Amino acid sequence: MSERIPATILSGYLGAGKTTVINALLRNIRGRRIAVLVNDFGAINIDADLIESQADQTISLKNGCVCCSIADDLGAALTTQVRRPDPPDHLVIEASGVSQPARIANHAGGWPGVELCKIVTVIDPLTVRQRLDDKYVGSLVQRQITAADLLLLNKTDLIDGSELAGVRALVTELAGGTDLICGANGEFPIAPFFTAAKANVSADENQDHELTLHSAIWRPDGPVDVPALMASLSTLPECVHRIKGFVCDVTNKQTVLVQKTGDQITQSVQDSQKEAHVVIFSADRNYDPRQVIDVLKRAVIKSRPKRFLTTWRGLHR
Numbered sequence: 001m002s003e004r005i006p007a008t009i010l011s012g013y014l015g016a017g018k019t020t021v022i023n024a025l026l027r028n029i030r031g032r033r034i035a036v037l038v039n040d041f042g043a044i045n046i047d048a049d050l051i052e053s054q055a056d057q058t059i060s061l062k063n064g065c066v067c068c069s070i071a072d073d074l075g076a077a078l079t080t081q082v083r084r085p086d087p088p089d090h091l092v093i094e095a096s097g098v099s100q101p102a103r104i105a106n107h108a109g110g111w112p113g114v115e116l117c118k119i120v121t122v123i124d125p126l127t128v129r130q131r132l133d134d135k136y137v138g139s140l141v142q143r144q145i146t147a148a149d150l151l152l153l154n155k156t157d158l159i160d161g162s163e164l165a166g167v168r169a170l171v172t173e174l175a176g177g178t179d180l181i182c183g184a185n186g187e188f189p190i191a192p193f194f195t196a197a198k199a200n201v202s203a204d205e206n207q208d209h210e211l212t213l214h215s216a217i218w219r220p221d222g223p224v225d226v227p228a229l230m231a232s233l234s235t236l237p238e239c240v241h242r243i244k245g246f247v248c249d250v251t252n253k254q255t256v257l258v259q260k261t262g263d264q265i266t267q268s269v270q271d272s273q274k275e276a277h278v279v280i281f282s283a284d285r286n287y288d289p290r291q292v293i294d295v296l297k298r299a300v301i302k303s304r305p306k307r308f309l310t311t312w313r314g315l316h317r
Contacts, residue, residue, distance in 0.1 A: 004115035005082060007091035008193055009105050011144050012122030013131055014097035014242035014281055015261025017154040020186030021122055022094055023047045026065055028190055033063075035081045035088040039070035039096050039104075045257065048271035074107060082113035090117070090194055097242065098140065098213050098281070102147040118197040121148035125159050125167040127262040132170075136283040137213065137241070142174060149197040150179050157184035158264075216289040218278045222300050223250030226258070229299035230267060233260045236295065239287050245278030246270065250301065 012018050022036055023046060052062045057069035066088070070077045074093070081088060091114065095104050101119045109116030121144050131141045145151065151171060156164055164182075172180060181188055226249045233243060243260040255270040258278065278296065282289040 004113055005087060005089075005091055006115050006117040006194070006196065007078075007093055007108050008117045009101050009108065009119045010092055010094045010122065011099070011101035011104075011119060011148065012095075012097060012152075013124070013127075013137070013141050013144060015127065015244075015259070015264075016097070016122040016124040017186050018094055018097070018122050019045050021152065021154065021188065022067075022092070022186075023050070024186040024188070025092070025190065025193065026050055026061060026063065026067075028187075029063060029065065030190075032090060032194070033086075033088045034065045034090045034092055036065065036067040036092045036094060037070050037074070037077050037081075038067060038094045039074065039099070051272075074104070075111060078108060078111045078114055082111075092193070098137075100140065100143055100147070102143070105147070117194065118149040119147050120150045120152060120193065121145055122152045122154050123167075123171060124155055124261065125153055125164060126155060126264060128167060129170065130262065131241075132174075134283060136239075136285065145171060145174050148175065148178055150181070150192055151175060152188050153180060153182045154186060155184060156182045214282045214285070214287075214289050216280045216282075216293060218245070218280065218293045218296055220247055220276050220278070220297075220300055222302075223248045224299045225251075225301055226256055226267060226299075229258060229296060230265060232295050232299060233258070233265050236260070236292060237284075237287065239282050239284035240280065240289065240292060241283050242281040243278060243292070246274035246276055247278065248276050 010018055010021065026036070026046065027050065046059055046061070046067050050061050051059055053060045059067040061067065068077055081091060093104060093108060095101055101121065105116055105119055108114055123145065128141070132138050153168065153171065159167070168180065179192070181192065224247045226247065229247065243258070246255050246257055249256045255274045257268045257270055259266050280289040280292045
């Protein structure tokens with residue numbers, strides 16, 4: 001292949017809505033084959049009705065696109081896409097919510113067969129002020145904003161007009177003349193994702209997010225009482241910035257995606273079975289996110305009749 005594949009980096013802090021943006025992009029894409037490379041905590045969560053087949057770490061989609069897990073090797077994932085007999089028209093790299101997009105852009109943009117298109121950063125207007133003021137992650141969130149060639153202000157339907165205007169002013173001041181688009185539910189115009197820009201990769205990369213951010217994974221050893229679990233999420237300290245994962249609601253015989261971003265706590269029934277696991281993220285170096293697991297464990301159903309065990313095993317074979 002002589003031409004290089006353009007790549008867009010999709011950045012944004014934990015809970016900004018990157019996966020929702022990806023799903024909307026895949027749902028509305030027309031006449032363009034893209035490969036989405038995901039490097040975030042938790043499993044790939046592509047909408048079930050988009051999926052044609054799934055094998056290992058790659059999901060094939062009905063529109064001809066693919067979604068792959070980067071695991072720990074972005075370079076290997078890029079090489080796989082470049083060497084495909086039917087390479088994609090465009091790469092979208094969904095960065096971890098705690099990564100510096102400039103670092104990923106430098107790496108991907110210099111990879112053989114790949115050409116950097118732009119950095120796109122998704123922003124949650126409900127939490128961005130709090131995150132920028134956070135002594136542990138404020139610098140990281142600011143870097144994600146200032147590194148962008150395009151800013152997507154998501155969830156604008158959940159904030160009133162005056163607050164939204166204030167957030168826009170704040171972000172605009174930080175980002176200078178960077179283009180900013182407002183949207184809701186991850187829905188944004190598609191064209192800007194694929195329009196080339198001179199990606200801003202000059203940000204300082206010396207700060208290591210692993211020095212201040214901590215994560216833990218809880219794998220429930222049984223079905224959970226989902227209402228009790230959701231109630232427990234509201235009792236957690238502010239330093240727990242993000243919770244996302246799948247649990248088995250055995251009462252209703254279904255898999256449920258539970259999420260917490262700031263004060264926003266949601267649950268949604270999944271169309272397909274998922275491995276039960278919940279990822280917890282804390283931004284306080286003095287707070288062990290494993291403490292959260294002790295709270296969440298209380299929602300596991302302790303006394304399970306035989307019918308509960310039969311359903312649990314059926315959902316998690």
